[in-house]
Amino acid sequence: EDKVVQSPLSLVVHEGDTVTLNCSYEVTNFRSLLWYKQEKKAPTFLFMLTSSGIEKKSGRLSSILDKKELFSILNITATQTGDSAVYLCAVGYPPQGGSEKLVFGKGTKLTVNP
């Protein structure tokens, strides 16, 4: 069975700390791995990774994919209280060659205290 596993499930840090969120996957016909940030409403797209070893960066956030070891990490440096959210990892794949599906991990709930 295809699955996406995130760790830790919950993390509490202080402002200014650096955090690393993990996502491992076992998905047939893997095509891409995506990171989303979800506060109270819509998951907001952060990164999409398709190639191993290429870091994607946006401000204080960065992410990298290892297709050999089947995992990805999301780094957040100099955390701020506004980074508090659930971070979702999702893997995209086309079952039986049809429309692409996203399978989500359970998410990491990050709390940044002032």
Next chain:
Amino acid sequence: DTEVTQTPKHLVMGMTNKKSLKCEQHMGHRAMYWYKQKAKKPPELMFVYSYEKLSINESVPSRFSPECPNSSLLNLHLHALQPEDSALYLCASSQDDRGLPQHFGDGTRLSIL
């Protein structure tokens, strides 16, 4: 605010009611999706529409009936729902059904009495 608009934001209905959830996007995307998200759980795919045709139905009960009247609109018709159907219903769209990322709306929070 997101570029995928969902209405209503909140909906309370009885088990015998019929209601509809609406989703609209004007990004020219040709794939649209319905997800169900229970509290403290990740989104779970329900349906995928590609070029206005249903391409994936994740064995969703028939009390949920999707409809895609045109490439910008996606509806979810609800009838005879159960209390366990209470959840956040998220709509998403992408360039096409092979295109990522998917962009999500803010969702409709549905409560079944």
